[in-house]
Amino acid sequence: MRLSSAARAVLFALALLTGSSAARADEAAVTLVIFKGGWIFGGSVGKGVMTFHGKTYGLTAGGLDYGLVFGGSQTTLQGRVRNIRRAQDIAGVYAAAGMGVALGAGVRGILLTNQNGAVLELGGKQVGLMANVDLSGLAITLKE
Template structure:
């Protein structure tokens, strides 16, 4: 018995959609501690860890801000990175436009995407005196 070409095409598409889990995107837990400061121009530097498939990877982060930036703060963020297939996919440049104020302690939440399609969803506490209405970029590198 021979299958019609339409049925073969449907079976092929079904096989692609239900392929191995190694081909599918995954997610990982992320913790970052970022120090930020500036006056009009600002900068940030930080470090963190990512846990992916039972392994822990070190992360370093740094970036620049431009706009209304005043003060300094330390932000501890926790969350996840989604849409990654391998640990290296977290590395890249993440861009955002944002605004916020921290007087003493505040809460911060952010969702960013890099050129690899990785989506960072982070939230946490911000300590310090910081006011911002700016464009910012954050580069994350994976320590090997």
């Protein structure tokens, strides 16, 4: 089966458009400091920065936890956010189900996705006394 030159041109243009949208997705460096505490219900609040295309943006973070939540901790996370096209794509709600224990100092890692398709890959140190098996959500806001 032979394709006409017009059909080949259309297929080529579609391939370019599809490839260019994936190529436009970018990543940025992220640092967050989050304070978490609770007893059955828990909450978290924090702040941080994102460096994207040489510009630094302030971030705020906050969320609620429900499940087995006990104690309090401070977590400093560093990593990256992938699959963003503009700085505003980091803003949104990230949801997770998880568990963890920190007594003194521990290591924490998270991988979360928001409604914009932004993927957070963060790791760092957690300090405090914290035990949790919970459903949690984290809302990140971009300060401009």
